[in-house]
Amino acid sequence: MDRPIRVLVAKPGLDGHDRGAKVIARALRDASMEVIYTGLRQTPEQIVAAAIQEDVDVVAMSILSGAHNHLFPKVVKLFKEEGVEDVLVIGGGVIPDDDIPGLKEAGIAEVFTPGTPTTKTIEFIKNNLKK
Amino acid sequence: MVLNLDLINKLLRGDKRTCARMITKIENNEKEAEDILKGIYEHTGNAHIIGITGPPGGGKSTLTYRLSKELSNQGKKVGIIAIDPTSPFTGGSILGDRIRMNKLATDPNVFIRSMGTRGHLGGLSKATHGGIKVFDAYGCDYIFVETVGVGQSEVDIVKTADTVVMVMVPGLGDDIQAIKAGIMEIADIFAINKSDLEGSERTTREIRMMVEMGNEEKKPPILNVIANQNEGIRELIEEIHKHKEYLISTGKLEEKRLERIRSEIITLIEDEIKSRIFNDKDVYKLLDNVLKDVYNKELDPYTAKDKLFKAII
Ligand SMILES: Nc1nc2c(ncn2[C@@H]2O[C@H](COP(=O)(O)OP(=O)(O)OP(=O)(O)O)[C@@H](O)[C@H]2O)c(=O)[nH]1
Ligand SMILES: [Mg+2]
Numbered sequence: 047m048d049r050p051i052r053v054l055v056a057k058p059g060l061d062g063h064d065r066g067a068k069v070i071a072r073a074l075r076d077a078s079m080e081v082i083y084t085g086l087r088q089t090p091e092q093i094v095a096a097a098i099q100e101d102v103d104v105v106a107m108s109i110l111s112g113a114h115n116h117l118f119p120k121v122v123k124l125f126k127e128e129g130v131e132d133v134l135v136i137g138g139g140v141i142p143d144d145d146i147p148g149l150k151e152a153g154i155a156e157v158f159t160p161g162t163p164t165t166k167t168i169e170f171i172k173n174n175l176k177k
Numbered sequence: 178m179v180l181n182l183d184l185i186n187k188l189l190r191g192d193k194r195t196c197a198r199m200i201t202k203i204e205n206n207e208k209e210a211e212d213i214l215k216g217i218y219e220h221t222g223n224a225h226i227i228g229i230t231g232p233p234g235g236g237k238s239t240l241t242y243r244l245s246k247e248l249s250n251q252g253k254k255v256g257i258i259a260i261d262p263t264s265p266f267t268g269g270s271i272l273g274d275r276i277r278m279n280k281l282a283t284d285p286n287v288f289i290r291s292m293g294t295r296g297h298l299g300g301l302s303k304a305t306h307g308g309i310k311v312f313d314a315y316g317c318d319y320i321f322v323e324t325v326g327v328g329q330s331e332v333d334i335v336k337t338a339d340t341v342v343m344v345m346v347p348g349l350g351d352d353i354q355a356i357k358a359g360i361m362e363i364a365d366i367f368a369i370n371k372s373d374l375e376g377s378e379r380t381t382r383e384i385r386m387m388v389e390m391g392n393e394e395k396k397p398p399i400l401n402v403i404a405n406q407n408e409g410i411r412e413l414i415e416e417i418h419k420h421k422e423y424l425i426s427t428g429k430l431e432e433k434r435l436e437r438i439r440s441e442i443i444t445l446i447e448d449e450i451k452s453r454i455f456n457d458k459d460v461y462k463l464l465d466n467v468l469k470d471v472y473n474k475e476l477d478p479y480t481a482k483d484k485l486f487k488a489i490i
Contacts, residue, residue: 049205050268050293075269082291085276092282096275099288101197130194 050080051171053104054097056088058117066139066160067108073164074106074171090120097125097133103175106167109139115148122153132177136170138162181209185216188315191254193288196315200290203307214307220314222434224256225421227319228334230300230363231344233326236370238277239404240344241321244417245278247410248319249286256288256312257281259323260302263293270294274323288312299333300324306337306441334363336440339430340420341365342413343397345384347376361387364397366416372401372409395423454489463488 055071057064064086071081082100084093097105109117118137125133137149138158146157156170187195199217203210227244229237238259245255259274272291281287292302301324312320324334334341343364367388369381381401388396398416402409424430454460463485470476476484 050270050295052201071271075264075271076267078267078269080263080269080293081271082275083271083273084279084282085273088279089283092279095282096279096289098193099197099282099290101194101201128194 052080052102053106054082054100054102055106056084056093057086057108058088058090059109059111059113061110077168090117090124093121094124103177104134104171107137114141115145118149118154119152134174134176181212181216191316196311199311200308204304217310217314221310224313224317224320226338228322228338228341230324230334235344235346236404237323237344238274241323242278243404243407243410245281245287249284253318254286254316256317256320258290258305258308260292260325262325263295301333336437340417343367345369346371347374347380361391365420366397367399368413369401370404373403
């Protein structure tokens with residue numbers, strides 16, 4: 047591919063730090079991707095608006111606070127309302143295994159829990175782009 | 178062209194996704210990019226293009242955020258192009274300017290686009306000019322271009338913007354000496370940000386001295402601002418407007434824009450020549466054929482160049 051994959055990395059919710067998100071941002075950069083980093087405390091509305099303006103291929107979100115069951119699906123829903131169907135939405139963070147099937151059902155393409163090597167996330171992105 | 182008319186109309190009506198997609202096509206140098214740029218050209222020229230430049234971490238993004246917010250509150254439409262460096266090694270980048278502008282993400286009057294330099298030197302990316310045109314046709318009254326904070330090699334912004342705001346911060350000390358050579362030619366307005374910090378008077382003094390010693394026919398105004406506290410923002414907008422009025426009343430705006438068009442066309446021709454020559458596989462064959470000769474000193478690189486040139490053109 048002669049264009050970089052563009053990824054929006056965001057932290058929805060009220061988490062106090064973004065170390066994990068920064069680690070993944072750097073890994074994606076080192077994998078030749080263009081990472082738009084938006085930092086802490088994003089609302090789903092802000093994430094979707096930014097993703098549209100930046101015309102990204104991927105939205106990667108990370109949550110530690112436990113609000114994933116609400117916030118992740120909200121982002122997918124807002125994309126649908128905007129008629130956007132070609133953005134790959136993935137999630138990560140502290141997420142109980144039991145929650146993962148529900149999140150996938152809601153349209154989160156994949157969920158990466160702590161300890162997942164970043165190479166796996168990179169591989170997943172490359173193999174599942176929608177545009 | 179017919180293919181694009183629909184798309185262009187959508188852009189002119191202010192459709193965000195069309196705007197975003199057009200910029201992507203231009204950034205990726207897709208086939209349609211040139212048709213898009215041709216098609217929108219007649220709808221450009223209305224926006225005031227403002228460059229925001231200065232040292233890394235000086236508060237360029239925070240200032241851009243505040244200026245845009247104020248203008249949006251006044252009902253103006255604002256486009257922001259924020260540029261960060263692309264790694265020359267991996268081609269990847271982390272574009273972090275939005276962190277300071279998140280509150281604008283959902284503002285219907287504001288459109289923010291981050292760009293990596295993608296190998297382009299001079300503080301902008303190659304697609305910046307195209308992005309500006311798309312924003313212009315999209316209906317922006319103001320377009321802010323935040324350059325890469327490299328300090329010295331930001332000459333591109335002068336050719337790109339109508340008004341350049343040079344963001345300075347207290348405590349640059351010797352750095353001012355180092356960057357002095359360039360900044361007088363670049364700055365239309367000095368905004369001394371972080372004026373809440375110690376040393377801001379001294380920095381202001383130093384810049385004032387520098388401005389007074391310079392022989393510019395229009396001395397750039399110097400403003401103290403505190404971007405993260407929203408102080409001095411209205412005054413800065415006022416100066417930005419005054420600068421535009423100055424450009425118009427003296428005929429300098431036309432002069433500037435003619436010069437911009439001139440250098441744009443030159444760049445386009447250079448690109449065209451390069452791509453025509455280097456997209457031709459035979460050129461590489463010819464090139465490979467002379468390598469050994471040059472290596473063996475039977476030929477020097479300059480004579481080789483002359484030979485190849487003759488064969489190509
Ligand atoms: N004390 C003080 N800090 C400020 C002011 N304006 C911005 N900052 C802080 O300065 C830091 C850098 O601000 P940015 O707006 O990201 O600076 P920048 O020039 O865009 O940085 P780069 O794009 O990385 O070169 C942030 O932590 C801001 O909160 C100010 O007026 N006073
Ligand atoms: Mg910045």
